[in-house]
Amino acid sequence: MAGKRIVILGGGFGGITAALELRRALAADHQITLVDRRGTFMMGLRKLWVLIGRGTRQEGTRSLDSLKARGIQVHRAAVTAIDARTRTVRTDTASIPFDYLIVALGAEPRTDLIPGFGPPAFNLYDPDDAERVAGRIRTFREGRILVAVLGVPYKCPPAPYEAAMMLDDLFRKLGLRDGVEIHASTPQPMSLPVVGAAGCAQVEGQLAGKGIRFTPNRKVMKVNGNSLVSDGTTIPADLLIGVPPHRPPAVARESGLTMRGEWISVDPATLRASIDGIFAIGDVVEIPLANGMALPKAGVFAEEQAKVVAAQITGEITGRPEPAPYRGHGYCFIEMGSGQASMVQGDFFATPAPAVQVTPPSAEAY
Numbered sequence: 001m002a003g004k005r006i007v008i009l010g011g012g013f014g015g016i017t018a019a020l021e022l023r024r025a026l027a028a029d030h031q032i033t034l035v036d037r038r039g040t041f042m043m044g045l046r047k048l049w050v051l052i053g054r055g056t057r058q059e060g061t062r063s064l065d066s067l068k069a070r071g072i073q074v075h076r077a078a079v080t081a082i083d084a085r086t087r088t089v090r091t092d093t094a095s096i097p098f099d100y101l102i103v104a105l106g107a108e109p110r111t112d113l114i115p116g117f118g119p120p121a122f123n124l125y126d127p128d129d130a131e132r133v134a135g136r137i138r139t140f141r142e143g144r145i146l147v148a149v150l151g152v153p154y155k156c157p158p159a160p161y162e163a164a165m166m167l168d169d170l171f172r173k174l175g176l177r178d179g180v181e182i183h184a185s186t187p188q189p190m191s192l193p194v195v196g197a198a199g200c201a202q203v204e205g206q207l208a209g210k211g212i213r214f215t216p217n218r219k220v221m222k223v224n225g226n227s228l229v230s231d232g233t234t235i236p237a238d239l240l241i242g243v244p245p246h247r248p249p250a251v252a253r254e255s256g257l258t259m260r261g262e263w264i265s266v267d268p269a270t271l272r273a274s275i276d277g278i279f280a281i282g283d284v285v286e287i288p289l290a291n292g293m294a295l296p297k298a299g300v301f302a303e304e305q306a307k308v309v310a311a312q313i314t315g316e317i318t319g320r321p322e323p324a325p326y327r328g329h330g331y332c333f334i335e336m337g338s339g340q341a342s343m344v345q346g347d348f349f350a351t352p353a354p355a356v357q358v359t360p361p362s363a364e365a366y
């Protein structure tokens with residue numbers, strides 16, 4: 001069989017895993033091209049460590065060019081269009097034809113959707129802001145810090161609570177905690193709805209035990225400096241660290257592969273989009289769960305989905321038997337400060353609702 005052209009859009013958790021899996025499985029005459037506008041990949045959780053001054057973002061960053069040594073073509077450019085009809089991807093510098101396409105373009109934090117959100121407030125999910133807020137925290141001596149989810153969906157749902165607990169730990173160690181109020185809020189009815197009431201009770205119990213005030217159902221209309229405006233009430237703060245709602249990149253929304261013009265729609269078992277030979281994985285897709293919620297956006301899911309897709313493409317090209325479907329199992333850790341973490345683990349495709357457990361915090365999980 002003539003060599004196939006497999007193009008992967010996005011060099012994040014999903015795209016890198018797909019590229020590596022395919023390269024391992026396929027002979028060299030099959031071409032694997034990874035396209036990303038950035039030249040580097042950074043572990044998301046490093047932003048939280050940067051925030052509290054534990055290490056630098058460079059320590060969690062690697063060059064995508066290192067994939068070239070493994071036989072993967074890396075094309076650094078912005079993807080501007082996906083033309084499923086002509087089976088071509090257009091970037092700002094080239095047109096790239098494909099036999100198979102994997103869309104792994106992630107989700108974008110959209111500060112513009114929250115009026116007034118910007119300096120002096122900080123975006124927890126922006127690496128530059130994580131560095132800037134670390135500088136502000138170094139000089140923070142007393143006052144109120146709000147860690148606020150400003151809209152949904154957003155990736156790594158536990159991250160804002162981790163940030164609040166890591167700040168608690170930091171100010172305790174500095175002997176400043178008595179003068180620093182820490183609040184966490186979300187527009188959702190509980191901290192992590194997808195883990196269910198028992199899991200949320202664990203997380204919210206941890207927040208309460210550390211003296212972090214948690215407010216669910218706080219819908220934010222706008223931000224005014226460091227203050228939140230919710231239902232006509234202003235919640236003042238000295239430092240606001242927000243998580244904006246996420247949306248798919250414009251090129252994904254305009255690809256013709258979406259559900260109601262937003263997230264890409266796929267078969268949950270195969271990650272196949274509506275057009276033959278096109279797959280989508282990770283944060284850019286929305287996978288509905290049995291209880292009407294959506295599969296959370298997290299690197300562990302993107303990575304697992306990438307493996308399933310790589311196995312299917314390999315199977316089609318080499319004639320190997322049909323691989324196992326994607327089953328929606330996953331786990332992640334919630335860092336809680338003081339060298340402790342909880343593990344969130346479960347079957348997100350279970351019916352009638354995800355079967356997910358949150359373990360008590362332990363040094364082992366950390």
Ligand SMILES: Cc1cc2nc3c(=O)[nH]c(=O)nc-3n(C[C@H](O)[C@H](O)[C@H](O)COP(=O)(O)OP(=O)(O)OC[C@H]3O[C@@H](n4cnc5c(N)ncnc54)[C@H](O)[C@@H]3O)c2cc1C
Pocket residue numbers: 009010011012013014015035036037038043044045046047048077078079080104105106107124125155156159249251281282283284297298299300301302332333
């Ligand atoms: C603070 C924080 C902590 C986190 N902690 C965890 C954790 O502990 N565990 C976990 O599982 N997940 C965690 N995550 C979430 C995780 O980072 C994401 O869910 C994961 O990166 C999604 O992978 P992806 O491949 O779908 O997209 P991404 O990793 O976001 O990759 C998408 C890529 O597409 C590129 N791209 C987008 N549009 C274009 C375009 N038009 N042209 C070219 N390139 C484009 C981007 O540059 C990017 O490199 C965390 C995230 C944050 C912010």
